[in-house]
Amino acid sequence: MVDDAPKRIEIQDRILKENEELAEENKNLYRGHDIKGVFNLIGSPGAGKTSLLESIIPRLEKAGIIEGDIATARDAERVHALSVPVLQINTMGACHLDANMLAQVLPDFPLPEVNYLFIENVGNLVCPTGYDLGEDHKVVVLSLPEGEDKAAKYPAIFRASTLCVLNKLDLEPHCGVDVELLEEDIRDVNPDLDICRVSCESGQGIDELVEKLKQLSRR
Amino acid sequence: MVDDAPKRIEIQDRILKENEELAEENKNLYRGHDIKGVFNLIGSPGAGKTSLLESIIPRLEKAGIIEGDIATARDAERVHALSVPVLQINTMGACHLDANMLAQVLPDFPLPEVNYLFIENVGNLVCPTGYDLGEDHKVVVLSLPEGEDKAAKYPAIFRASTLCVLNKLDLEPHCGVDVELLEEDIRDVNPDLDICRVSCESGQGIDELVEKLKQLSRR
Numbered sequence: 001m002v003d004d005a006p007k008r009i010e011i012q013d014r015i016l017k018e019n020e021e022l023a024e025e026n027k028n029l030y031r032g033h034d035i036k037g038v039f040n041l042i043g044s045p046g047a048g049k050t051s052l053l054e055s056i057i058p059r060l061e062k063a064g065i066i067e068g069d070i071a072t073a074r075d076a077e078r079v080h081a082l083s084v085p086v087l088q089i090n091t092m093g094a095c096h097l098d099a100n101m102l103a104q105v106l107p108d109f110p111l112p113e114v115n116y117l118f119i120e121n122v123g124n125l126v127c128p129t130g131y132d133l134g135e136d137h138k139v140v141v142l143s144l145p146e147g148e149d150k151a152a153k154y155p156a157i158f159r160a161s162t163l164c165v166l167n168k169l170d171l172e173p174h175c176g177v178d179v180e181l182l183e184e185d186i187r188d189v190n191p192d193l194d195i196c197r198v199s200c201e202s203g204q205g206i207d208e209l210v211e212k213l214k215q216l217s218r219r
Numbered sequence: 220m221v222d223d224a225p226k227r228i229e230i231q232d233r234i235l236k237e238n239e240e241l242a243e244e245n246k247n248l249y250r251g252h253d254i255k256g257v258f259n260l261i262g263s264p265g266a267g268k269t270s271l272l273e274s275i276i277p278r279l280e281k282a283g284i285i286e287g288d289i290a291t292a293r294d295a296e297r298v299h300a301l302s303v304p305v306l307q308i309n310t311m312g313a314c315h316l317d318a319n320m321l322a323q324v325l326p327d328f329p330l331p332e333v334n335y336l337f338i339e340n341v342g343n344l345v346c347p348t349g350y351d352l353g354e355d356h357k358v359v360v361l362s363l364p365e366g367e368d369k370a371a372k373y374p375a376i377f378r379a380s381t382l383c384v385l386n387k388l389d390l391e392p393h394c395g396v397d398v399e400l401l402e403e404d405i406r407d408v409n410p411d412l413d414i415c416r417v418s419c420e421s422g423q424g425i426d427e428l429v430e431k432l433k434q435l436s437r438r
Contacts (some may be wrong), residue, residue: 069372
């Protein structure tokens with residue numbers, strides 16, 4: 001067995017450095033078009049990222065969506081019904097979006113038409129964390145049935161995010177998860193993380209979440 | 220920007236080739252100790268992999284567990300209560316187990332004492348798929364609240380697995396997911412995949428799952 005470790009680390013460092021440079025270019029592009037807020041939604045498969053977009057987009061003036069998916073356009077098809085600009089990135093198997101994927105598609109996106117841009121990352125609580133897309137805020141989406149211990153077990157994304165959306169609150173009486181314990185677990189990892197409790201099913205907390213997203217955006 | 224793509228692909232290919240060689244060595248080690256079945260459990264964070272182990276281990280004669288976690292020993296602590304051999308691999312941030320991580324710890328594991336070895340991978344429906352650990356079977360664990368479309372959106376693991384455990388069936392009346400549609404989605408991706416519907420909460424389907432795991436093991 002040949003030990004490639006040093007070469008691997010060197011390549012990995014260069015990949016991340018390149019990503020940072022491209023993220024900076026993306027950020028300049030967003031700012032140049034005076035977009036008020038760019039949000040990178042990160043969560044496990046099935047945490048409810050697409051449902052969340054369906055709930056909040058109609059309550060925001062001039063929003064747009066970039067959908068990241070490994071293999072299908074299903075989420076993009078769902079959010080197309082919202083009649084806002086939508087663009088889909090198929091990662092062809094890759095486990096996260098990176099700044100280069102964004103840089104490739106941004107010229108085709110009607111940036112001047114949007115105030116708020118939502119980027120739905122690939123369903124994965126681990127890998128997307130390290131790849132800045134030039135967003136203003138990472139938003140971690142966690143659904144109640146995933147359990148009380150996710151922040152402790154996947155701390156990086158809870159540290160990197162500005163906001164945590166605690167989704168599927170309607171399942172609280174059924175899934176045996178203690179919301180107070182769960183939030184305590186999150187605060188142990190990141191005491192400064194804002195937490196919004198919502199249910200896309202019942203609509204609970206959606207208004208407050210929309211208000212929070214506006215607060216996080218530039219005026 | 221320097222384009223490292225060819226070098227990256229070369230390194231990636233070598234990593235996977237090395238992994239395959241080490242997986243083969245691990246497999247020889249399992250077989251040398253006459254282990255009947257080695258199962259690699261893969262699923263999203265919160266799909267219920269640890270709860271599943273808590274349900275099935277007491278019903279199998281001489282089982283053992285290797286726990287893969289990014290940051291904590293919480294799962295290992297939970298399954299220690301089962302009084303079977305348990306070993307924990309902390310991946311230090313890595314998004315999947317690989318054959319080398321297993322090769323490093325297997326000498327410390329009492330392989331002669333187990334008939335069935337369960338490896339709980341890092342919670343991630345994407346990255347663990349490509350890394351063979353020398354297991355006999357990959358088992359994909361999907362929980363009902365994750366939604367109907369996960370096989371279409373994350374097809375690789377559904378193609379690579381021998382068995383799909385459909386977990387948290389007790390939430391069916393509450394989470395608005397149609398189990399028939401979900402199974403159809405799975406069969407579209409892999410018509411040969413065995414599916415066991417279970418609830419660790421109610422115990423539904425656990426006996427049948429244990430029976431299936433025994434069938435998949437060498438006699």
